[in-house]
Amino acid sequence: MITVQVYVSLKQGVLDPQGSAVKQSLNTLGFSEVEDVRIGKHLTLTIDAEEGEVDIEERVKQMCEKLLANPVIEDYEFTIEEVVTS
Amino acid sequence: MITVQVYVSLKQGVLDPQGSAVKQSLNTLGFSEVEDVRIGKHLTLTIDAEEGEVDIEERVKQMCEKLLANPVIEDYEFTIEEVVTS
Numbered sequence: 001m002i003t004v005q006v007y008v009s010l011k012q013g014v015l016d017p018q019g020s021a022v023k024q025s026l027n028t029l030g031f032s033e034v035e036d037v038r039i040g041k042h043l044t045l046t047i048d049a050e051e052g053e054v055d056i057e058e059r060v061k062q063m064c065e066k067l068l069a070n071p072v073i074e075d076y077e078f079t080i081e082e083v084v085t086s
Numbered sequence: 087m088i089t090v091q092v093y094v095s096l097k098q099g100v101l102d103p104q105g106s107a108v109k110q111s112l113n114t115l116g117f118s119e120v121e122d123v124r125i126g127k128h129l130t131l132t133i134d135a136e137e138g139e140v141d142i143e144e145r146v147k148q149m150c151e152k153l154l155a156n157p158v159i160e161d162y163e164f165t166i167e168e169v170v171t172s
Contacts (some may be wrong), residue, residue, distance in 0.1 A: 034134075035087070047121065
């Protein structure tokens with residue numbers, strides 16, 4: 001079993017209305033030191049394959065480009081963690 | 087200027103309908119090896135303070151507990167990165 005951490009974030013320069021709303025709320029709550037907030041997705045995938053059995057890196061890249069990230073406005077990166085279950 | 091990476095994720099045992107929907111879609115797209123998907127938030131905060139000036143750790147903890155995470159169903163963790171601007 002392999003665990004993959006995927007981080008999807010808006011590209012630089014793309015407006016982040018959700019992040020701006022959270023920044024406003026934090027400032028209103030008294031956290032005036034917060035200058036900027038950018039919000040992205042963090043996905044944890046559990047994949048049923050042994051290392052070497054499948055080209056995990058290539059498969060996850062395809063998953064990101066087909067579904068998990070919008071290539072027009074989002075960037076993605078991922079880390080693969082080997083989890084050995086007894 | 088300090089950058090803080092905040093990761094908010096659903097607690098173990100809390101149902102993740104969004105994650106299940108993404109899993110179904112990935113399986114439908116042919117990625118049958120995907121067994122589970124959990125989705126969380128990844129926030130990047132830019133804070134206007136010099137290290138030591140404010141107890142950043144305590145302030146970010148308060149931000150998470152007051153706004154960024156729902157303590158009933160979500161866990162949070164964060165990493166503080168010193169960014170020195172010229």
